[in-house]
Amino acid sequence: MLSNLRKFGVNNKKIPILNINNMPCSKIRASLKRLKLYVLPGRNYSSLPGLVGNDIKSLHSIISPPIAKIRNIGIMAHIDAGKTTTTERILYYSGYTRSLGDVDDGDTVTDFMAQERERGITIQSAAVTFDWKGYRVNLIDTPGHVDFTLEVERCLRVLDGAVAVFDASAGVEAQTLTVWRQADKHKVPRICFLNKMDKTGASFKYAVESIREKLKAKPLLLQLPLGEGKAFEGVVDVVSKEKLVWNRKSEDGKDFERKPLLEMSDAKLLKETTEARNALIEQVADLDDEFADLVLGEFSENFDLLPAEKLQTAIHRVTLAQTAVPVLCGSALKNKGVQPLLDAITMYLPSPEERNYEFLQWYKGDLCALSFKVLHDKQRGPLVFMRIYSGTIKPQSAIYNINGNCTERISRLLLPFADQHIEIPSLTAGNIALTVGLKHTATGDTIASSKSSALAAARRAEREGEKKHRQNSEAERLLLAGVEIPEPVFFCTIEPPSVAKQPDLDYALKCLQREDPSLKVKLDPDSGQTILCGMGELHIEIIHDRIKREYGLETYLGPLQVAYRETILNVVHATDTLDRTLGDKRHLVTVELEVKPNETCCVTPVLKYAGCVSEDLPEASQEAIENGIHSACLQGPLLGSPIQDVAITLHSLIIHPGTSTTMISACVSRCVQKALKKADKQVLEPLMNLEVTVPGDYLSPVLADLAQRRGTIQEIQTRQENKIVIGFVPLAEIMGYSTVLRTLTSGSATFALELSNYQAMNPQDQSILLSRRSGLTQVL
């Protein structure tokens, strides 16, 4: 049961999404860092400024807001859509910060990093908590760069709702699609914010259409813009039929007026808004039966009489059901439209209790939490951010980590509220907690109150699975709600400055892996070198930089290499015998097996036993066979890359009594390798979906360059002055592309990449690759 239980936590399914684009790493995080959200050494956490004396009531409302008033949200967007700017404004209007930050001013970030170094702490914010009109909002940092796909995925897992930010002049862009798909996967209700309405070329209509067409979503237009481009001055609230106009003299956008639209002064706008409101009511009524009954009953004659609150409640339900998405607009840079966005977040996005997390029923109110970010603080050790789904977390208490199968103790519990970290006595379901003292918990681990509580939950899940005739694996997935770990596609060697520093490097890598499970570290069995495997060039660069910055180690990276795979093209047979005497014991195994291409894609080999073998084979021997096959398939005969898409049938296995399982594994492994060597072999390379957005003038050089990179162009779309080139390109050909693209287009183009699949290399390219590799080997 326990091994089963552990499996719940490790959901190793591959998600084929990744993006390389050497943009600066998540600016949102940098901006949050700039907000001085860090733990000050030696700080007294027990009191909160602003609370006079024993203002227990205020403290209580800060620590335990009613769950219905909590919103756990994230902001997601394509690069440069304005996520950071919007976040800055949100934090400013909510009172979290006292001045408006400027994303175009890099100095402040550097200043902060200098401070960070001075203090010897590594605090990046994963979540900031603030209040807005009586609601508690936990804004969870979702990184903009999809080299950190796992981070995006992990954050989405703990969100109850999200704001998708769009550049109103570009509409839906490549990465919007990627994050939208991820949000779909995790069933996260969303609202859309069409930002940059002030920008030349901004088009509300175009952006809404692209949401409809590309995202296949039903936009609910809750606002209309008052002007576009330079003429943009505010928005019309369609629900309440008011116009919101920002005071031109107000530098920070705090000062705006809400005025009802009047027949006398706004006749045209009122007509337009009334039509938009009627359309909205009909649209919502089509999607929500309860609202349809209300509208058809009392208000069928005149929609104007329908109170705004009734419409808002129905929009909330529709948003929660994800049958449509509310759309708002504004300009974060010009400080317009952000306060109504905050209102919409609290009004339309769900509270934690409105999300239907199926696994909660198995915990029966006992503690269930997901660790979604681990940070290393030199003073305090690891700090773990947790989303509490059910039960209560308390300091000085033991918790059970299901993935790690270990019991750990939380020493302190902090609430990252406003610009403070408040030490608190407990935290309940729906909240985000920051725990101190957990030494083994890693990102993505699931936490229960005790081992017995976790086992009880697993039993309930299994019973439920049986009742519903469902695969147990599904119950496992739901129980733990783990974060899926994508397969890395890049790797390189990493070396410490001296052999004596190897243990320090191992320690640094261990800590970094706890924070970031998409970072894989291996030992090269031949050279003994440490190998780093990551999601992209930027990912590996950042890890390298962090080792230097946070652990004071100057390491050396080998050349970045693409993670190829191998497969075979024909059926092959092999037999092998291992006969060894160790001491007075004879170990004798004979294996006969067949290896053939598998019909469907499979990363790990499919193992079958021929009828005569399976009978009475002890479990330990079966395990030894699986281990042997697994280890043989880790290194293919062509490039030493993992073997995939093969099926192995064991025809005969003769084991001499007393033979150890290690010898069985060794013999099976050798026999599989023998078979693989005999087969016709094929290298598989990662093929990427590529989307380049380029001004029309630069299209030709971009296409010519892609042709040289073995790229295949599928489609070229036109979006205003830009061309969107959509196609495929092998990953090996696109390394360092951001620099080349910048040079080719004077920095005016952007691109997004996503892993499509692994595809067979053509014989010519394969032989070039193999000779290059063997050449390298000779040089070495």
Ligand SMILES: Nc1nc2c(ncn2[C@@H]2O[C@H](COP(=O)(O)OP(=O)(O)OP(=O)(O)O)[C@@H](O)[C@H]2O)c(=O)[nH]1
């Ligand atoms: N005209 C205009 N520009 C904006 C607006 N919001 C942001 N920008 C600009 O757009 C650029 C990108 O803004 P960011 O806020 O950094 O966008 P982001 O989505 O966080 O970008 P990444 O972190 O790279 O994904 C900056 O130069 C901003 O000044 C807006 O409302 N109008």
